[in-house]
Amino acid sequence: MNADLSAQFAAFLDNDEVVAATPDLLIDQRRRFTAAPDVVLKPKTVDSVQRIMRYCFERKISVTPQGGNTGLCGAAVAQGGVLLNLSRLNRLREINLADNSITVEAGMVLQQVQEEAAKAGRLFPLSLASEGSCQIGGNIACNAGGLNVLRYGTTRDLVLGLEVVLPDGELVSHLQPLHKNTTGYDVRHLFIGSEGTLGVITAATLKLFAQPKSTATAWVGLPDIDSAVGLLSLVQGHFAERLESFELVSRFALELSAGYSSLPKPVDAEWHILMELTDSLPNDSLPDYLAEFLYQHGFENSVLAQSEQERRDLWQLRENISASQRSLGTSIKHDIAVPIAEVAGFVRECEPALQAAFPEIRVVCFGHLGDGSLHYNTFLPDVMSNEVYEYEDRINTIVYEHILSHKGTIAAEHGIGTIKKHWIPRVRTAAEIALMRAVKAQLDPHNIMNPGKLLPDA
Missing domain, CATH: 3.30.70.2190 (Alpha-Beta Plaits)
Known part of the structure; x- marks a missing residue:
């Protein structure tokens, strides 16, 4: 931690918004990555977020937004700069039954969003294994999927409006629960799935549905x-x-x-x-x-x-x-998706190819067949610790080559982070990557927003 930088932020933030770096903030869920920020901030208001971003923009200080720190791809791990934890931005702003919507701040835990909707006699259908600790801002930032995508869609389909602080501190807020709006480009979709590389999501208006009877x-x-x-x-x-x-x-x-x-x-x-x-x-x-x-x-x-x-x-x-897989040791996880008609062919072909290279490999395959996404986790029985990551590139190459041959994607709902970004050129065209870089450069000219994540290295 940088004491001088902490003092600089303490000069214009409340004392309790500059916090100590604790393991729950620094170590990712899989205990694979450890953050090393210069300072950890927990803003309590959107105004504080704006002041932080203005300060960082002017001085070109990197900022890594963090929600519940439940990610699996290293997207919320800071190396230097500011680790911006949004957990204190957790207020319920509005429930609007006429528009079947709920407006919440980014730090509200997903389970609490579900509970607030239930109190109003409605259902918020996003459901994940980590719903007791993940936060809605992080869900939006990685376009989370979960169990009910088949009927209700991914997080992208559940967002009616967003409030975002841009890298220069400007606030873009469109939280109105509009069900139709054709006034130009729909900017909210830039930030959904952007993994904190374009701005800081501070609040969202979300769709609600009737509760099942x-x-x-x-x-x-x-x-x-x-x-x-x-x-x-x-x-x-x-x-x-x-x-x-x-x-x-x-x-x-x-x-x-x-x-x-x-x-x-x-x-x-x-x-x-x-x-x-x-x-x-x-x-x-x-x-x-x-x-x-x-x-x-x-x-x-x-x-x-x-x-x-x-x-x-x-x-x-x-x-x-x-949870039951932990007895097998550390896994190399694959969060993948193919067209539903291609799932059987992928599974039939991929495991024999893995076994040809790693005869003792074990595969745990499960997932959301209704939307074509699978959790395809591989284990090497003789390697129980994180040393298994020495084999990650070889295993990933086999799995991803089979995924691509079946018209699929290397990331269905967990995002890209740091561990998959070098595969982006295989799933996005050069023109698409150039467009992503252009958007990033326009919104974040100093590259302070979560640098080193999502986009492949130049």
Whole structure:
């Protein structure tokens, strides 16, 4: 920490806005990266953020915005400059039921956004494993996905308006819950998914929906992913918008989670689907409709939740996959997506290619088949620590080459950060990268906003 720089900020900020550097702010969630900022700031107001940015812009001091520090790609790790933690900007500004919207500050924890919506009788549908600690500003900055993208879309689809402090301290605020607006370029979409490289998101107006009054949850065992894709198409054709989640789980992933959760495996199969239907109207027959549908189409290796506890148990098996993997050591994670029709081909081809290079490799495959995104995590049994990252480039090359051959992307919902930026030229054209650089240069001419993240090195 730089005592002189801390004193400079303390001269125009409240005393408690200049804080000590603590491990929860400095060490990323996977304990892979450790930040080394010159100063850590926790502004309490948007005005403080503006003053900080003006000061940094004039003196060309780098600024790394940080939310809940739950990222997996190193995007919120500062090397020098200011680590700008937004956790104190956490107020509820407005709930507008006429427009089905909620306006919150960037530091509000996602779970609290969900709870505030529920108090008003509404649903905010973004749902992630880290929802108890991640913050809505960070969710917006990396365009988070989660469990309900199939029905409600990614974070981008849930944002009606944004308030952003630009690198020079200017405030751009369009928080009106406008459902239609064709007045030129939609600037908010520049900042959604920008990973803090263009400005500091300080507040957002988000879409709300009716709370579900009926739920039907089923776990289906299948011989292969092609069968799962076929089931998805049938369910969408029959139940339409009622299909909220459609999660894919491999046999190995289920075995890990069942042991960790002390829960029985619902069925025996090579591949599994956890699906959930919801309806905003009370409908006690919805589970019966789903059971009959599965039986009529030959998906008899299934169980339906008969109670809320059984539903929770099924979801616990899905949600505990990540935690259960820790027994295998440190993983090289892949947050990838392909067109849904390409998922089976990718999975069939990629693991044998990995095994040819690393015979002992283990793959834990699960994810959101309903939107084509997978968590494809690889483990080397003989390397239990972070030393596994020595093999990251070789493993990533195999996985990403297969992803690209199936028309996919290397980043579905976790973002780019530092660990994937050198792959950007493989998924974006030279013209697209040049356009990104031009936007960055226009908004951030001194390159102070989260430098070294997202864009590939020149």
